[in-house]
Amino acid sequence: MTTEIQMVDLKGQYQKIKQEVNAGIQEVIESTTFIKGGKVTDFQHHLENYLGVKHVIPVGNGTDALQIALMALGLKPGDEVLTPTFTFIATAEVVALLGLTPVLVDVDFGTFNISIEALKKAITPKTKAIIPVHLFGQHADMDAILEIARAHNLFVIEDACQSIGAIYTFADGTKGQSGCMGHIGCTSFFPSKNLGCYGDGGAIFTNDDALAVKMRAVANHGMEVRYYHDYVGVNSRLDSIQAAVLDVKLKYLDSYIQKRQQVATAYDQAFSRYDQLIIPGRNPSSTHVFHQYTLKLKELDRVALQKHLQAKGIPSMVYYPVPLHMQKAYLNDRYRKGDFPVAEQLSACVLSLPIHTEMDEEQIQYITNNLIAFL
Numbered sequence: 001m002t003t004e005i006q007m008v009d010l011k012g013q014y015q016k017i018k019q020e021v022n023a024g025i026q027e028v029i030e031s032t033t034f035i036k037g038g039k040v041t042d043f044q045h046h047l048e049n050y051l052g053v054k055h056v057i058p059v060g061n062g063t064d065a066l067q068i069a070l071m072a073l074g075l076k077p078g079d080e081v082l083t084p085t086f087t088f089i090a091t092a093e094v095v096a097l098l099g100l101t102p103v104l105v106d107v108d109f110g111t112f113n114i115s116i117e118a119l120k121k122a123i124t125p126k127t128k129a130i131i132p133v134h135l136f137g138q139h140a141d142m143d144a145i146l147e148i149a150r151a152h153n154l155f156v157i158e159d160a161c162q163s164i165g166a167i168y169t170f171a172d173g174t175k176g177q178s179g180c181m182g183h184i185g186c187t188s189f190f191p192s193k194n195l196g197c198y199g200d201g202g203a204i205f206t207n208d209d210a211l212a213v214k215m216r217a218v219a220n221h222g223m224e225v226r227y228y229h230d231y232v233g234v235n236s237r238l239d240s241i242q243a244a245v246l247d248v249k250l251k252y253l254d255s256y257i258q259k260r261q262q263v264a265t266a267y268d269q270a271f272s273r274y275d276q277l278i279i280p281g282r283n284p285s286s287t288h289v290f291h292q293y294t295l296k297l298k299e300l301d302r303v304a305l306q307k308h309l310q311a312k313g314i315p316s317m318v319y320y321p322v323p324l325h326m327q328k329a330y331l332n333d334r335y336r337k338g339d340f341p342v343a344e345q346l347s348a349c350v351l352s353l354p355i356h357t358e359m360d361e362e363q364i365q366y367i368t369n370n371l372i373a374f375l
C-alpha cells in the first residue's frame with residue numbers, strides 16, 4: 001500500500017487544496033474578523049447558490065442546526081416529533097432536550113431510511129413534525145413524506161447531515177436538493193462529513209422568509225435588534241476560519257461526491273455476486289452521495305470479519321450498533337427491545353467500509369480482495 005487505509009483521508013485531501021485553504025485562513029487571521037463578517041457571508045451566499053435555496057443560516061454544528069430548527073417552530077412540551085430509530089443520536093436528542101416527545105419509527109431494510117408504512121402508523125393527534133434522516137447520503141422517500149406532512153399539517157425538518165449535494169427526483173420529474181425540500185433542512189460540517197470543515201460547523205436551509213428570520217434570531221441569543229431579545233435563544237455560529245475552509249471545499253463538493261460514487265460502484269461490482277454480502281439498496285428517486293458505504297452481512301461473524309480486516313490494516317465501522325429505542329440514556333421507559341425489528345436487525349449486521357475522496361484503485365482492490373478472502 002502506498003498510503004495507510006483510513007475510513008476518511010482528510011490529510012490526503014488537504015494536500016491537494018493546501019494553498020487555497022491556507023490563503024483563506026491567513027486572510028481571516030489578517031482581517032481579525034473571526035466571528036461573522038466577510039468569509040461567513042461569502043460562504044453563505046455561495047452555498048445558497050449551490051443549493052438554489054433562499055436562505056442558508058450558518059450555525060455552530062449540525063446538532064445545533066436541528067435544535068434551532070425545532071425551537072423556531074413554536075412547539076409545546078408533549079408535542080410529538082417523528083424520527084427514525086436507526087440514526088445518529090443527535091436527531092432525537094434535540095427533540096428530547098427541548099421537552100418534546102421523540103416518537104421513533106422503524107426503517108426500511110434496503111435503504112436504511114424511515115419506513116413510510118411505519119411512519120403513517122406512528123402519527124397521532126399530537127404529532128407536529130417529522131425529521132427524516134437521509135442516512136448514509138441517500139434520500140428518504142420525500143414524495144411520500146411531504147404528502148403525509150401536507151395531509152396532517154406537519155412540519156418537515158430534513159436531517160441532511162450526511163447527504164449534502166444529493167439530488168432527489170420527485171414523481172412529477174422536478175428535482176430537489178438535499179435539505180431544501182421540507183420546511184427546514186439541517187446539515188453538519190463536521191470534518192468527516194462530505195462537506196467538512198476543520199473543526200465544528202453546521203447550517204440550516206429554508207425557503208421560508210419568516211422562519212429564516214426567526215432561526216437567525218434564535219441562533220443569536222434570540223435577538224434581531226442588538227440587545228433586544230424577542231425569544232429565548234442560543235449562541236451558535238460558524239466561525240470565519242471554518243467558513244474560509246468550507247468556501248474552498250464547496251468548489252470541489254461535486255468532484256468529491258463523484259469520487260465517493262466511483263468507490264461505491266467498484267465495491268458494488270466486487271461484492272454483489274456474494275450471497276453473504278448485501279450491497280447498499282438504492283432509492284431510485286435519489287442520487288447517493290455515499291457518506292458511508294454500508295454492507296449488510298448475511299450469516300457472517302461481524303466481529304471476526306472486522307478482526308480479519310484490521311489485521312490487514314483495513315478499518316471498518318458499525319454505524320450504528322444500537323438503535324435509539326435501545327439507548328440507555330432515554331426513551332427506554334417508552335420502548336423495548338423488539339419494538340423495531342428492522343432497525344435491530346440492521347444494527348446487528350451492518351458494516352461500513354472506508355470511503356473517501358482520496359481512495360485509489362489499488363486500495364479498493366486490496367480492501368475487496370481481503371474482504372472476499374474471508375467469505
Ligand SMILES: *Cc1c(COP(=O)(O)O)cnc(C)c1O
Binds near residue numbers: 159190
Ligand atoms: C453528524 C450528524 C449530526 C450532528 O452533526 P454535528 O455537527 O456533529 O453536531 C446529526 N445527524 C446526523 C444524521 C449526523 O450524521
